[in-house]
Amino acid sequence: MLAETVSHVDPSGSLVPAPYVVVGRREEAADVVTLSLEPVEGPSPTFRHGQFNMVTSFGRGEIAVSMSSAPGAPGPMEHSIRRVGAVSAGLCAAPVGSLVGIRGPFGSSWGIDEVEDGADVVVMAGGIGLAPLRGAVRDLVARQQCGRGRVFVLAGSRSPDQILFHEELQAWERAGVHVGVSVDVGAPGWVGVVGVVTALLPGAPFEASGALALLCGPEIMMRFGGRALVDRGVDPGRVRVSLERNMQCGIGLCGHCQLGPLLVCRDGPVVRYGGLADELFMERNR
Amino acid sequence: MNEAARRLLSGHAFLAGFPPEAVELVADQAELVSFRPGALLFREGSPADVAYLVTTGHVAIEIHAPSRGPLVIETIGAGHVVGLSWAAPPFRYQFDARAIDHVEAVAVDTAPLRVALAENPVLGFLFLDRLTAVMLERLQATRIRLLDLYGATDAR
Amino acid sequence: MCAAPAGPRRSLGSVRPGDDAVIDVGGLDRLIVLLGERGYRTIGPVARDGAIVHGDVGGAGDLPAGWHDLQAPGRYRLEQEGDAELFGWAVGPASWKSEFFKPEETVFRAAVTDGAVSIALPAPPERPLAIVGARPCELAALDVLDRVLAGGEVPDDRYTARRAGSLVIAVECGKPSSTCFCTSMGTGPDAGPGYDLALTELLTGMHRFYVQVGTEAGAELLEGVGWAPAIEEDRSARQDVVDGARAGMGRSLQTDGLAALLARNLEHPRWDEVAERCLSCGNCTLVCPTCFCSDVKDLSEVDGTIERRRTWASCFDIDHSYLHGGAVRPTTSSRYRQWLTHKLSTWWDQFDTSGCVG
DSSP states (O other): OEEEEESSOOOSTTOOOEEEEEEEEEEOSTTEEEEEEEESSSOOOOOOTTOEEEEEETTTEEEEEEBOSOTTOSSOEEEEEEOOSHHHHHHHTOOTTOEEEEEEEESOOOOGGGOOTTOOEEEEEEGGGGHHHHHHHHHHHHHHHTTSOOEEEEEEESSGGGOTTHHHHHHHHHTTOEEEEEESSOOTTOOSEESOGGGGSTTOOOOOTTOEEEEESOHHHHHHHHHHHHHHTOOGGGEEEEOOOOOSSSSSSSOTTEETTEEHHHHOSEEEIIIIIHHHHTSTTO | OOHHHHHHHHTOGGGTTOOHHHHHHHHTTEEEEEEOTTOEEEOTTSBOOEEEEEEESEEEEEEEETTTEEEEEEEEETTSEEOOGGGSTTOBOOSEEEESSOEEEEEEEHHHHHHHHHHOHHHHHHHHHHHHHHHHHHHHHHHHHHTOTTSOOOOO | OOOOOSSOOOSTTOOOTTOEEEEEHHHHHHHHHHHHHTTOEEEEEEEETTEEEEEEOSSGGGSOTTEEEEEETTEEEEEEOOOOOSSOSOOOSOOTHHHHSOSEEEEEEEEEETTEEEEEEEOOOSSOEEEEEEOHHHHHHHHHHIIIIISSSSOOHHHHHHHTTOEEEEEOOSSOOTTOOHHHHTOOSSOOSOOSEEEEEEOSSSOEEEEEEOSHHHHHHHHHHOOBOOOHHHHHHHHHHHHHHHHTOSOOOOOTTHHHHHHTOTTOHHHHHHHHHOOOOOHHHHHOSSOOOEEEEEEEOTTSOEEEEEEEOOTTSGGGGEETTEESSOSHHHHHHHHHHIIIIIHHHHHSSOSOOO
């Protein structure tokens, strides 16, 4: 019954992954592990900020994970994975030298390559939501350092021990980027902001007119964050959110990721807030 | 003026101790409403233009998260007010409000009420004062609940 | 009306796509036999287990002669009435999607050993498929599935492999059921594009089939079978069949503005009203010829080999929308709403067509 055996497969509509080797791993906060991956054969793939791969933990299954590194950056592609189920646990436990499967890249992009010179970019992340934004922030920091426009990073977490990429946040701040970090609940030794992430907005001196805003995190956070940004004067059409739904094929064939008129894997996950996500967010059980 | 509303309002705890002209001001913008169990009083994001002074039943202030369903933040019963977002910009409800059981309330049209209160600073201050007390109480209670006092303490 | 000649005609006067012709029951039998001789796996309607379902057919004798159905909401009865009519029934519970979009199939098998993963793909289908007896609504359904599974940026390799090289012999409807509404959806009762040959069973006068040639492949097949030219009497008899079907349609659906109407009534109490009596069993999604949802799951064997398997899924399944510890659509009402708004409204947004073929 089985025909040709293939050791490297071109990922496409076949649902067959290409093997990648774990060349590095790093334990982050909050049950998150960042894996550095290189293809067994062929060059590292190109992708755009905000896209995702379907990542296979051989023997357990496949999940959608956004890239957390910047496209075209030197070094291997990175995925920061949160341990929430069997497949993610398998990936989080993958030792250096082990193999995972990759299909992708899929989905829409944050679109920061097209942002106009001079425009402020506001990045608001909640919890693990900072991971799909990390590659974009790295490039936006470089953009600011070239004088092409400012970036403002606002990151909210549940508690201080759950703050992701803490050292990188500090490095960005040292590089002159406005970085706001808040926690919902404090802890002994925490002298930073305790409050909802939207409370960081008044302290961020960005120019709302012409600004681009990127939000990623729990849906409630994106709902409140989107509204707060629009109230501040950001054009709702220039606020972008990253939607999430059950994904199994990643290529618009299995139907699981439907959200109203969208197939999130194909029409998202990044979609505009004004006139689309703001309405979809208000529909219950959709 | 709605006489039935006026009578209910004069006995409602939110307006306790208010002079009759204050009660009348509210009654001028009020009508009696009821909700069957499960009915929505208002939805997150919609314009906040009604305050509900509950006289019977319980209302859940809740927020909806996909795959976690409605999360009840607080319940509000008879003698209390549901809906505070009409008091300050952006005048949009921040949460959903749903009747848990059979609910009866006095629904107050808040936009004209605000206009009337602005024209009558003495009554306006009374309302502000009472509103502040309600908000303060809820804020303080919420802060205590944030501490998760009953959760398992850290082994370390 | 003379019987069709036994052998192929010469190229002068051959049929071409767009032409019509006539064959008798013997011709239909030769057609099915010829398909088998040419290496097709031929599947057609058969009466089995009290219903018209799909099965392998070797000749016209395998077709459900004399079987007639009675369909109504929640009711399906098949009766043998002893006549010679082969296609005197409306679409039953089987749909052609299960031939091209398999209910269950292996995507790959893999083994991870010594730092290398070897992936083996299943063999492609051995024989191309020929389907006999596709109704106009089923042709439309295949067209919808082509858009969904083959028309996107990333087509489904397995589906396209099965569709490629397949032959479709359609049969127009003469006896719609009380639950049919193809006329409302613009998908029948006359056959739309998508057939290699379309037949209409004619019972007035000699028992014969009016044939419409759709493609070169269909023309070539018909040449192999032999045919007689269609005369005016054949054409008008065929028109009578189709007109009769149109007039006898059991239901109608108002489609003007339907997509927008559903989109702005997501909170209508009607969803709850229907959900009250809906078991959320998902049978509708199994029977529906355009439903395409699937699960993609990895299974591991005791010996360490892995199989990625794709199986039919249904949006009525509570786990269909599972995310972060719960279902996004936890109520029957929300799942029923998803199914219907997708079928009649958001399918347009996603695939620029309705999801319903009537």
